[in-house]
Amino acid sequence: MGAHLARRYITETETEPDPAKPFGFDPEFGFGERKEREMVASQAQMNLAQVPVLQRDYCAHHLIKLMKCKRDNWPNFLACKHERHDWDYCEHQDYVMRMKEYERERRLQMRKKRVEEAQAA
Amino acid sequence: MRISLFNVTATIEHGCRGFQKLGSSSFQGETARLLGAFSQIRAASGPSKGLLPGPYPQTPEERAAAAKKYNMRVEDYEPIPDNGEGYGDYPQLPDRSQHERDPWYSWDHPDLRRNWGEPIHWDFDMFIRNRVDTSPSPVAWRTMCKHLFGFVGFMLLMFYLGEKFPSYQPVAPKQYPYSNLHLERGEDPEKQPEEVKHFNI
Numbered sequence: 001m002g003a004h005l006a007r008r009y010i011t012e013t014e015t016e017p018d019p020a021k022p023f024g025f026d027p028e029f030g031f032g033e034r035k036e037r038e039m040v041a042s043q044a045q046m047n048l049a050q051v052p053v054l055q056r057d058y059c060a061h062h063l064i065k066l067m068k069c070k071r072d073n074w075p076n077f078l079a080c081k082h083e084r085h086d087w088d089y090c091e092h093q094d095y096v097m098r099m100k101e102y103e104r105e106r107r108l109q110m111r112k113k114r115v116e117e118a119q120a121a
Numbered sequence: 122m123r124i125s126l127f128n129v130t131a132t133i134e135h136g137c138r139g140f141q142k143l144g145s146s147s148f149q150g151e152t153a154r155l156l157g158a159f160s161q162i163r164a165a166s167g168p169s170k171g172l173l174p175g176p177y178p179q180t181p182e183e184r185a186a187a188a189k190k191y192n193m194r195v196e197d198y199e200p201i202p203d204n205g206e207g208y209g210d211y212p213q214l215p216d217r218s219q220h221e222r223d224p225w226y227s228w229d230h231p232d233l234r235r236n237w238g239e240p241i242h243w244d245f246d247m248f249i250r251n252r253v254d255t256s257p258s259p260v261a262w263r264t265m266c267k268h269l270f271g272f273v274g275f276m277l278l279m280f281y282l283g284e285k286f287p288s289y290q291p292v293a294p295k296q297y298p299y300s301n302l303h304l305e306r307g308e309d310p311e312k313q314p315e316e317v318k319h320f321n322i
Contacts, residue, residue: 002288004291005286005288005289009286019289019291019292019293019294023293027318027320034320034321034322035320035321036318036319036320036321037296037298037319037320037321039298039299043299043304043305046305053302053305053306056297056298056302056305057295057296057297057298058296058298058319094295094296095292097296097321097322098292098293098294098295098296099291099292099293100322101292101293101322102291102292102293103291104322105293
């Protein structure tokens with residue numbers, strides 16, 4: 001927890017990625033074949049469901065199911081456990097993917113540095 | 122003290138009657154008579170002439186008389202230094218507000234914390250308990266300043282450092298579909314957004 005901050009600001013200031021800047025490496029680099037992320041809910045469906053803009057991510061179809069379930073079961077606020085779990089799990093996987101992307105970027109930066117040092121030597 | 126209108130008119134009438142009496146004598150001293158008439162116009166209320174402040178005391182006898190006038194001991198009496206501002210023989214009392222006086226002593230005027238006949242400070246109306254307070258602070262002024270500005274300065278420094286070196290989670294930015302929600306963000310619908318591809322990992 002916080003090791004990345006120590007790396008970014010103190011020990012490895014050149015190679016630690018900055019999440020504010022876009023990641024420059026080719027997304028296919030290092031992978032044989034990469035599957036594209038699939039967006040299930042269409043824009044029209046998200047508009048009709050009035051999903052807030054910041055929640056229109058790759059898990060929006062689960063969120064729309066959850067919203068419908070909540071609306072149908074009100075006032076029973078304990079009713080939608082299954083839908084909520086589905087949405088939560090999707091969001092969790094999304095977060096884990098973000099962590100993996102960050103780590104991939106970091107390793108690629110370190111590799112780049114190693115390559116440059118080998119060439120310079 | 123306010124001079125009531127009745128008093129003024131009474132004294133003016135009295136002064137005028139005096140003028141009429143003088144007016145019966147010769148014409149020559151008319152100017153003197155006019156001045157004499159006006160010197161009789163004075164409020165009937167207020168302290169008598171002996172109790173009013175006088176000029177700066179030059180001799181020890183004048184000092185003693187002034188001290189007696191202000192109900193002070195001769196040892197305690199010290200007139201305000203004569204710098205041409207016209208304080209006269211008014212005593213120089215310590216610049217302490219009424220807040221500093223004992224709240225538990227039974228003063229004649231408890232609200233003003235003053236006894237009858239006590240000499241009144243020149244700025245007494247400023248030093249009453251609703252106004253300026255000269256009581257000592259609980260801790261020395263320098264210490265209070267150091268603590269306050271030290272704390273504020275430290276917080277400013279820390280916020281500045283927080284801006285320069287922000288803390289964040291080691292995750293890539295969140296990925297949104299449909300070209301980063303190009304239409305949902307309200308951008309130009311005609312303009313073709315750049316193709317953004319997201320992959321599973």
